[in-house]
Amino acid sequence: MSLDHGDLVVLLSLLVGVAALVALLPRLAVPFPIPLVLGGLALGFAPGLPQLEMPPDVVLVGVLPPLLYSSAYFTSLRDLRRNLQPIGLLAIGLVVFTMVAVAWLAHAAIDLPWASAFVLGAVVAPTDPIAATSIASRLGLPQGLIAVIEGESLINDGTALVAYRVAIGVVVGGALTATHVALTFVGSVVGGIAIGLGVGFVMRRVRRPLTSASAGITLSLLTGYLAYLPAELVGASAVLAAVTAGVYMGWHAPELTTVESRLQGDAVWTILQFVLNVLLFVLTGLQLPGILDAVGSLSTGRLLADAAIVVAAVLVTRIVWVVVSSYVPPLLWPPLRRHERPPWQHLAVVAWCGMRGAVSLAAALALPLATDAGAPFPGRALVIFLAFAVILATLLVQGLTLPALIGALRIGPDEVPVREEAKARMLAADAAMARLEELAAEDWVREDTAERMAGAYRFRRNRFAARFDDGDDGSIEARSLDYQRLRRELLEAERHAVRELRRIGRISDQVMRRVERDLDLEDARLDVE
Secondary structure: OOOOHHHHHHHHHHHHHHHHHHHHHHHOOOOOHHHHHHHHHHHHOOOOOOOOOOOHHHHHHHHHHHHHHHHHHOOOHHHHHHOHHHHHHHHHHHHHHHHHHHHHHHHHHOOOOHHHHHHHHHHHOOOOHHHHHHHHHHOOOOHHHHHHHHHHHHHHHHHHHHHHHHHHHHHHHOOOOHHHHHHHHHHHHHHHHHHHHHHHHHHHHHHOOOOOHHHHHHHHHHHHHHHHHHHHHHOOOHHHHHHHHHHHHHHOHHHHOOHHHHHHHHHHHHHHHHHHHHHHHHHHHHOHHHHHHHOOOOOHHHHHHHHHHHHHHHHHHHHHHHHHHHHHHHHHOHHHHHOOOOOHHHHHHHHHOOOOOHHHHHHHHOOOOEOOOOOEOOOHHHHHHHHHHHHHHHHHHHHHHHHHHHHHHOOOOOOHHHHHHHHHHHHHHHHHHHHHHHHOOOOOOOHHHHHHHHHHHHHHHHHHHHHHOOOOOOHHHHHHHHHHHHHHHHHHHHHHHHHHHHHOOOOOHHHHHHHHHHHHHHHHOOOOO
């Protein structure tokens, strides 16, 4: 199929628009999903551009698996275990509570049929794993709080999509018994976790003997799909399968990766995540013109009123659930009183960190056009519009006000990661000095070299030990930063000399890049900005 002149103009216009949005992102003081969605909206209403429809499978099958896998891969298993109770209450309890509350209001106030109302509730129940994580990390929240937000957003998709499938089954094929619903839910969750663990187990053994960084990275890119697709085929939770495989592989990553594969892999995943995020949120914004056309028979006032009802239900149910689930269970069950309750400021952030995103929109767009009996899917266009309204409202209202809320509550990064890092670096220096003593007797280890390296490690250890000394005057840290600043200046001089050699033709581009890479790796270890 060849593209005509008009198609090329449209494609070029979209690429220019997306490139402009990407270039603006670093200059904006707001989380990147928000300008991307708004930019997509602007592009969607641009004159002369055709309406773009996003096939639901592009997100649910094409884009979601690697994003879920990578988010889970870089998630701390220790933090997930520590926060299992709050994550479970949010990822399961809050999803069900939100679905029921939205369904009741949608049926009572908007007059959606019960089954369609439950479909809407399942679509808007899960928070977006991309928006929540990016916003929380960028704002410098305490690690424990970020772990809860990340864990919820990774797992609640599985809960919501299982409920979504059940609700779709009711609309399309008729009534289901409570026993069937319960068995479907349990089987989907257990099956998804089992498939994820199985795929992770196999991939761990496949990757262990590999020494090629390219092969290892390629397999890591495929692992999310290898877990997601089999689970989708058997009706298990594909989301939980991809997440489970990611957590499993992330835990075993040290035994499967080399220095080269870690450096290259981190770069590949960083770029891939950014590109897919841009694609998702821009495509989300581009959907609005088509969605508005589908609900053109309803008045603007009616649409705005219905959207306000559903958005309010989503926001209020989250606030109510966070407060009630944090304070009521310890009153009803005394053993829970032994657990330390998080500060109310943290609860306020969790209650307000409920952004929805492309996953909800993809689920809405995936609604069948008709039931098994051949009748149109009841309220399909309205469900899609209301899902988009919730996505847009939560991103704008919560995403834009969350930084101000965190500032007002005076929540900042905790000191635990800093102290843990200092302790890890001290123990690493101790291990290096112990190994140096063992090797000192070897013929190839020169005495002056060993002493010079031992001095460097002693200084490094003293530098990080000073962070645990409340009476430290900061002189060791200042000396270290002065040294690193000087080192960076010298590295820049080396780069300039190498680039000049390339410019005058004394060395090839390949040689320049090889030397420059070594200089960059050394530069990356410096703490100075």
